[in-house]
Amino acid sequence: MAEGIVLLRLPLPFALNHINTYLLDEGDGWALIDCGVDCEAARQAWDAALASPLLGGRPVRRILVTHHHPDHIGLAGWLSRRFDAPMSITAGEHAVAGRYSDPTRDIVSERMAFWREHGLPEDLVSWLLQRMPRYSKHVQPLPDKVALVNLEEPVLLGRKSWRPIIGRGHSPEHLSLYDASADVLISGDQILPEITPNIAVWPGGDQNPLQSFLDSLGKFMSLGGDPLVLPSHKQPFRGLVQRVIEFRHHHDERLGHLADACARPMTCFEALPALFGRPLRNEELGFGLGEGVAHLNYLEGRGALSSALDEHGARRYLAA
Numbered sequence: 001m002a003e004g005i006v007l008l009r010l011p012l013p014f015a016l017n018h019i020n021t022y023l024l025d026e027g028d029g030w031a032l033i034d035c036g037v038d039c040e041a042a043r044q045a046w047d048a049a050l051a052s053p054l055l056g057g058r059p060v061r062r063i064l065v066t067h068h069h070p071d072h073i074g075l076a077g078w079l080s081r082r083f084d085a086p087m088s089i090t091a092g093e094h095a096v097a098g099r100y101s102d103p104t105r106d107i108v109s110e111r112m113a114f115w116r117e118h119g120l121p122e123d124l125v126s127w128l129l130q131r132m133p134r135y136s137k138h139v140q141p142l143p144d145k146v147a148l149v150n151l152e153e154p155v156l157l158g159r160k161s162w163r164p165i166i167g168r169g170h171s172p173e174h175l176s177l178y179d180a181s182a183d184v185l186i187s188g189d190q191i192l193p194e195i196t197p198n199i200a201v202w203p204g205g206d207q208n209p210l211q212s213f214l215d216s217l218g219k220f221m222s223l224g225g226d227p228l229v230l231p232s233h234k235q236p237f238r239g240l241v242q243r244v245i246e247f248r249h250h251h252d253e254r255l256g257h258l259a260d261a262c263a264r265p266m267t268c269f270e271a272l273p274a275l276f277g278r279p280l281r282n283e284e285l286g287f288g289l290g291e292g293v294a295h296l297n298y299l300e301g302r303g304a305l306s307s308a309l310d311e312h313g314a315r316r317y318l319a320a
């Protein structure tokens with residue numbers, strides 16, 4: 001992709017069917033950026049790649065994950081234990097990964113009150129409770145060796161010095177890396193071509209993640225140059241500033257549709273078709289509701305909507 005950087009694309013068993021991981025040449029081995037989800041096909045892809053002439057049979061020296069989502073951290077524990085390689089991660093992401101991995105908690109059932117508050121009918125609450133995949137289904141036990149990233153200092157990886165850039169909104173403390181000398185940005189999920197990162201409210205997390213996401217985009221606008229962007233999904237590209245402008249436009253458009261729909265008091269569930277332009281399938285509802293509440297809370301934060309609980313305990317949003 002760029003000098004000393006190999007893209008390894010791994011399969012994902014989801015609608016979005018792949019993730020890009022990056023291997024950075026460290027001379028006597030490799031530094032990995034992200035690891036893929038824990039599934040048989042991804043483990044096989046790693047085995048084949050690590051044995052291939054391209055990687056020269058050299059070991060993994062360290063692992064960095066951009067954020068805690070299963071497609072990024074899923075195989076970190078498996079790779080870390082296999083090579084005795086530490087995993088670097090931001091403190092904010094490590095905290096959530098630990099909470100989600102806690103075998104004594106069922107994070108999905110902890111979301112039921114949130115789903116009800118936002119108008120999900122009881123049959124769909126039970127459907128989601130049973131069918132929404134648990135974190136551990138796609139995430140190996142976390143690595144024992146963890147190094148929290150010091151955000152005040154450059155990150156040394158692949159014999160290069162990277163500026164850490166924290167993005168919020170998609171996940172709590174998402175790490176992107178910028179190498180000014182080669183003008184290369186490893187963007188993770190924060191900047192993607194073709195698709196937009198999921199921006200959703202989860203109980204216990206950031207309640208206005210869309211504001212956080214849009215605020216974070218400013219940091220990418222001011223990098224200068226025209227970096228080669230290496231994203232976690234789809235193809236590497238140039239045109240970072242244009243892409244950021246497209247993100248803003250995309251959310252503005254959706255916010256407009258939602259505000260229009262709330263001409264009468266609407267629950268988030270009722271407003272979802274207006275936000276997405278179509279009804280959602282059951283398996284899309286978990287993320288869809290989170291995304292809907294993110295947009296509604298953003299509008300409420302700006303004073304464009306107000307919300308109150310109705311007599312059934314469901315939150316209804318009304319245009320101001």
Ligand SMILES: [Zn+2]
Pocket residue numbers: 067069170171189
């Ligand atoms: Zn993600």
